[in-house]
Amino acid sequence: MQRVGCVELLNTVQRRVQPRLHVFGHIHEGYGVMADGTTTYVNASVCTVNYQPVNPPIVIDLPTPRNS
Structure with missing residues (x-):
């Protein structure tokens, strides 16, 4: 993963x-x-810098909180 973006953030x-x-x-x-x-x-981001939708979605599985 290339680091880009706001250094302060x-x-x-x-x-x-x-x-x-x-x-x-x-x-x-x-x-x-x-x-x-x-x-x-x-x-x-699913798009490239040229706005081509080529990147596959990234799925994140989050645990369910115990008190829900």
């Missing part, structure tokens, strides 16, 4: 928020999944 996610999952897709050329040990990053 990445710093906020890694240092302050630290979610288990961060999903995005506006920047097309960074399609894929990456993890840093705390957060899994998913760029789920």
Whole structure:
């Protein structure tokens, strides 16, 4: 996965928020999944930089909360 996008947002996610999952897709050329040990990053853009819908969907299975 190519790192592209906002460095300030990445710093906020890694240092302050630290979610288990961060999903995005506006920047097309960074399609894929990456993890840093705390957060899994998913760029789920289905289109290329030329707006061609060629990337397959990324499916994420989330556990059901115990109290639901």
